[in-house]
Amino acid sequence: VDLAVAWLGIQMDNPLINASGVMCRTVEELEALRHSAAGALITKSCTLEPRKGNPEPRYASTALGSINSMGLPNAGYRYYLDYARRYDHEHDKPLLMSVSGMSLEDNLEMMAAFDEAALPVLVELNLSCPNLPGKPQIGYDFEASARLLAEVSKVYRRPFGVKLPPYFDPVHFGEMADVLDGCPSIGFVTCINSIGNGLVIDLERESVVIRPKDGLGGIGGDYVLPTALANVREFARRLPGRHVIGCGGIRSGREAFMHILAGATVVQVGTCLYEEGPACLTRIRDELVCLMQDKGYRTLADFRGCLRTL
Numbered sequence: 460v461d462l463a464v465a466w467l468g469i470q471m472d473n474p475l476i477n478a479s480g481v482m483c484r485t486v487e488e489l490e491a492l493r494h495s496a497a498g499a500l501i502t503k504s505c506t507l508e509p510r511k512g513n514p515e516p517r518y519a520s521t522a523l524g525s526i527n528s529m530g531l532p533n534a535g536y537r538y539y540l541d542y543a544r545r546y547d548h549e550h551d552k553p554l555l556m557s558v559s560g561m562s563l564e565d566n567l568e569m570m571a572a573f574d575e576a577a578l579p580v581l582v583e584l585n586l587s588c589p590n591l592p593g594k595p596q597i598g599y600d601f602e603a604s605a606r607l608l609a610e611v612s613k614v615y616r617r618p619f620g621v622k623l624p625p626y627f628d629p630v631h632f633g634e635m636a637d638v639l640d641g642c643p644s645i646g647f648v649t650c651i652n653s654i655g656n657g658l659v660i661d662l663e664r665e666s667v668v669i670r671p672k673d674g675l676g677g678i679g680g681d682y683v684l685p686t687a688l689a690n691v692r693e694f695a696r697r698l699p700g701r702h703v704i705g706c707g708g709i710r711s712g713r714e715a716f717m718h719i720l721a722g723a724t725v726v727q728v729g730t731c732l733y734e735e736g737p738a739c740l741t742r743i744r745d746e747l748v749c750l751m752q753d754k755g756y757r758t759l760a761d762f763r764g765c766l767r768t769l
């Protein structure tokens with residue numbers, strides 16, 4: 460079995476990446492990922508200036524996944540750009556960078572800086588942070604998304620990707636696909652970010668489990684797998700020339716296989732990585748190999764996007 464994937468000019472020896480935000484905020488965390496079984500790594504979404512993020516507790520795990528309202532805590536884009544400048548891109552696994560500016564101007568300033576740096580990284584522009592009090596998710600505003608992508612394409616002259624929120628209506632899949640179709644710079648879309656503004660209740664304490672936003676937070680884990688698979692399949696269908704990165708509900712080789720069957724080129728692991736640590740990437744990779752062997756597939760291309768309908 461061969462797990463190798465080549466896409467948008469990068470080579471990965473397996474299709475597993477951490478989900479942005481998980482185990483990737485500090486150099487120490489990024490180095491642990493670099494030494495893990497991950498086929499590539501992505502940095503925490505960054506803003507123009509460092510941010511402390513929301514008050515704690517701001518993450519909680521549940522039997523079926525997680526809820527988080529981190530509030531974009533990060534060391535500021537210069538920190539991650541510095542890590543990327545020192546990174547051994549030629550010999551090491553690919554590095555992706557997530558950008559999530561607090562305003563159009565901030566996004567343009569950061570993207571111009573990344574363009575200037577001209578590093579062989581892939582940028583994932585986050586259109587879907589659900590946890591900034593008072594700020595809507597750009598990805599749910601189709602005009603604002605189109606404007607942002609048009610402006611970014613002027614200052615960042617290479618292919619980049621976007622991190623999308625989950626959509627729940629075929630009309631919205633179509634509207635966002637039209638926006639992305641109209642932006643030739645988009646080389647990939649990552650589906651999905653957490654399902655925004657869920658509420659987890661602790662029955663014993665009769666209380667919410669995270670402090671920000673009176674307990675509202677992005678939901679990840681088993682809860683989101685069907686929604687993630689639907690978004691992967693619908694955007695892969697609608698954007699044939701672009702790559703889809705599958706994210707949401709992956710905790711074993713089985714869900715990784717499902718995401719690729721639905722059309723994902725590669726996949727990201729979030730909640731499971733947060734809960735289990737980087738060893739889960741070795742486990743998931745090996746489980747995927749076994750599943751492919753059992754099914755008689757040699758490469759990911761043998762089954763990618765081949766989900767049967769009835």
Ligand SMILES: O=C(O)c1[nH]c(=O)[nH]c(=O)c1I
Binds near residue numbers: 530588
């Ligand atoms: O609260 C966060 O930092 C956060 N949390 C998420 O679940 N998704 C995101 O894109 C972000 I930027």
